[in-house]
Amino acid sequence: MSHTTVTRGEFRTMPNQTDLLSRNGRYYFNMRVPQDLLVAYGGKENFRFSLKMSDLKEAVSKVRFHACKYEAEFIEKRSLLEAGIKRQPHTSLGQLIDSVGDEGPIHRKRTPLHR
DSSP states (O other), X not given: OOOOOOOTTOOEEOTTSTTEEEETTEEEEEEEOOGGGTTTTTTOOEEEEEOOOOXXXXXXXXXXXXXXXXXXXXXXXXXXXXXXXXXXXXXXXXXXXXHBOSSSBOOOOOOTTOO
């Protein structure tokens, strides 16, 4: 079995867990954005952030949670893209999903608050 040397500041992938990176004894979540959703995320290619922990067992649990969360978000975004609906800049994904019925988006009258 060979060991690899990791220089300070380098990310190292964990062999038995996808979306998990290790750096300086801390664990990070790292998930690529699917090619078909790059436009929906403004060209952002991946999500990478610290899990703020150094215990592998806890990190694996958190990575699974975040992976499920992002997979669900990807499904929502794909369904919105397939429906041909583009997200407005100040509209959250939840508000947009709520506004979509069987016939498509609900068109509401503009009030003084909605300029």
